Amino acid sequence: MGILNQSEWPVDVPRTPGQYMLERSLSDIWNTAVYDGTPTGIAVDKYTIVIDREIRRKMIEFGFLDNDGTPIEPYNIRDIDWVRQMIEEARNG
Numbered sequence: 825m826g827i828l829n830q831s832e833w834p835v836d837v838p839r840t841p842g843q844y845m846l847e848r849s850l851s852d853i854w855n856t857a858v859y860d861g862t863p864t865g866i867a868v869d870k871y872t873i874v875i876d877r878e879i880r881r882k883m884i885e886f887g888f889l890d891n892d893g894t895p896i897e898p899y900n901i902r903d904i905d906w907v908r909q910m911i912e913e914a915r916n917g
Contacts, residue, residue, distance in 0.1 A: 838901040841882030842875075849875050 849871040856867040883889040888899045 838903040840879060840899070840901060841886050841888070842879035845875050845878035 853864070853867045853871050856862045856870075857864045880889065880893065883899065884891060887896055890896055
């Protein structure tokens with residue numbers, strides 16, 4: 825089975841600039857709540873601020889927002905359906 829045939833199987837979360845901070849913070853929320861005894865709501869609130877700050881910073885860095893948070897250009901979130909569409913268009917020439 826070739827790699828193009830395998831493209832029907834992947835499933836993933838659509839990515840945004842700063843997405844790594846969401847994944848990292850979920851672990852931090854768990855660790856803070858379980859190991860430090862912080863109430864879950866407080867841990868979630870704390871890391872929501874961290875996540876939002878990093879995504880905003882990356883959106884500014886990559887030119888999608890200005891420093892005030894105003895959109896400069898739209899950010900299109902690509903998902904697996906978009907990948908499949910691109911493969912199909914490439915196959916059909």
